[in-house]
Each structure stands twice: as C-alpha cells, then as structure tokens.
Amino acid sequence: MIEMKDVWKSYPNNVKAINGINITIKKGEFVYVVGPSGAGKSTFIKMMYREEKPTKGDILIDSVNLAKMKEKRIPYMRRKIGVVFQDFKLLPSLTVFENVAFALEVIEENPTVIKRKVMDVLDIVMLKNKARFLPTELSGGEQQRVAIARAIVNNPEVLIADEPTGNLDPDTAWGIMDILDDINHRGTTIVMATHNKDIVNTIKKRVVAIEGGRVVRDELRGSYGYET
Ligand SMILES: Nc1ncnc2c1ncn2[C@@H]1O[C@H](COP(=O)(O)OP(=O)(O)OP(=O)(O)O)[C@@H](O)[C@H]1O
Numbered sequence: 001m002i003e004m005k006d007v008w009k010s011y012p013n014n015v016k017a018i019n020g021i022n023i024t025i026k027k028g029e030f031v032y033v034v035g036p037s038g039a040g041k042s043t044f045i046k047m048m049y050r051e052e053k054p055t056k057g058d059i060l061i062d063s064v065n066l067a068k069m070k071e072k073r074i075p076y077m078r079r080k081i082g083v084v085f086q087d088f089k090l091l092p093s094l095t096v097f098e099n100v101a102f103a104l105e106v107i108e109e110n111p112t113v114i115k116r117k118v119m120d121v122l123d124i125v126m127l128k129n130k131a132r133f134l135p136t137e138l139s140g141g142e143q144q145r146v147a148i149a150r151a152i153v154n155n156p157e158v159l160i161a162d163e164p165t166g167n168l169d170p171d172t173a174w175g176i177m178d179i180l181d182d183i184n185h186r187g188t189t190i191v192m193a194t195h196n197k198d199i200v201n202t203i204k205k206r207v208v209a210i211e212g213g214r215v216v217r218d219e220l221r222g223s224y225g226y227e228t
Pocket of ligand 1: 016040042
C-alpha cells in the first residue's frame with residue numbers, strides 16, 4: 001500500500017537527507033522507523049504525506065504517486081493519511097471536541113455525522129468525558145490522545161506518527177502504544193518514527209533502521225539496535 005522506489009531527497013542547502021530508499025509497506029502493517037539523530041527519519045516520514053517532496057523517485061500510496069502529485073490534489077490525498085506529531089499540535093483555543101471535529105468541518109461533513117464520528121474516536125482514545133475541555137486543561141498523554149483521535153477521525157488507511165511518545169513520561173508512553181496497537185488491529189497501517197528503545201524491544205513489530213538516508217536494516221519483529 002506504501003511503496004517507495006529509488007527515493008532521494010536533498011534540501012535546498014544541499015544536505016542529502018535520503019539517498020536511494022526502496023521499501024514496501026503492506027496494508028495493516030505496523031512499522032517502527034529507527035536510527036540515530038539526523039539519519040533522515042523525519043524526512044522519510046514527511047515524504048509519505050507530501051510535507052516534503054522527493055528530489056527523485058516515486059512514492060506510491062495505493063498506486064497514487066505522491067511524488068508527482070499536483071499541489072491542489074494534496075488535501076484530498078491527506079484524507080487517507082492521519083499524522084501525529086511529538087508536540088501534539090492541537091489548536092489551543094478549541095475544545096477537545098472541536099479539535100477533532102475540525103478535520104470533518106473542513107470537508108463539510110454533516111453535523112450529526114460529525115458528532116457521531118468525533119464521539120466514536122474519543123471513545124477509542126478514552127476521552128469522551130473530556131470532550132468539552134481545552135488542551136491546556138489536559139495532561140500531555142491526554143493531549144496526545146486527542147491528537148490521535150483527530151488523526152483517525154477521517155478513518156485514514158495510514159497513520160503516520162513522528163516520535164509520538166517523545167514528550168511523554170514512560171507510563172504515559174505505554175498508554176499511547178496501547179491505543180496505537182488498538183488502531184492497528186482495527187486495520188489502519190501505522191508507520192512510527194521513534195527513539196524509544198524499550199517500546200521497540202518490548203512491543204515487537206517490523207523495524208526499519210535508517211542511517212545516512214539509507215535503509216540499513218529491515219526486520220520483522222526486530223529490535224531497536226542502538227544504545228540510548
Ligand atoms: N528543512 C530542512 N532544510 C535543510 N536540511 C534539513 C531540513 N530538515 C532536515 N534537514 C537535514 O536533513 C538531515 C536529516 O534530518 P531528519 O530530520 O530527517 O533526521 P531525523 O533522523 O529525523 O533526526 P532526529 O532523530 O534528530 O529527529 C539532517 O542532516 C538535517 O539537518
């Protein structure tokens with residue numbers, strides 16, 4: 001469902017962040033992306049939702065080539081892909097409900113459907129009782145759960161997470177992993193960049209290691225493989 005073919009990325013400052021990646025991620029997989037700082041993990045992930053465009057190569061999501069896609073089609077493509085960030089990126093003046101509903105309002109979904117869909121995803125992340133709270137009234141783990149709810153409310157085929165547990169204490173991080181695992185079991189493909197050695201070594205998944213902009217290791221039920 002995600003296929004990268006001979007993908008290269010240089011930034012305008014001439015940093016060569018990705019140097020010839022070929023990879024296939026099948027529907028329903030859960031993939032950790034690991035590697036040292038500066039290895040190219042974020043760049044790799046950003047190209048999957050066209051936040052960055054490759055300098056060369058093809059990136060197919062369900063046979064649609066993101067690398068060649070025209071700017072005006074990007075918002076439509078993004079409905080298939082949910083994204084979660086390390087720093088949550090919630091809108092501070094909107095309630096939990098409104099933050100999650102926002103993505104559906106943009107596409108002019110009917111209000112009754114919005115209410116149902118938002119409450120359904122808030123149920124998955126166990127935050128139905130905090131729908132009226134503002135982000136500042138939530139813990140970091142709760143804010144990340146809202147961000148996950150927002151990312152999955154459109155029922156995307158892929159959920160991309162860049163260091164989703166990076167700002168959280170260990171216990172809270174495990175809670176986020178339970179939720180991501182649950183979402184994966186419901187059929188969503190997950191690609192997650194992480195530095196969290198304990199998580200990668202305990203909740204075994206496919207591990208893709210990137211160094212110097214290349215895939216240096218790709219193992220089903222792999223391990224973190226770096227000292228932290
Ligand atoms: N917007 C940008 N402009 C120029 N260079 C960039 C940009 N973003 C990243 N880079 C460079 O590309 C390389 C790869 O960076 P990237 O953020 O993809 O690494 P990473 O593996 O995610 O690192 P970290 O684990 O520290 O987040 C680095 O040398 C970085 O300095």
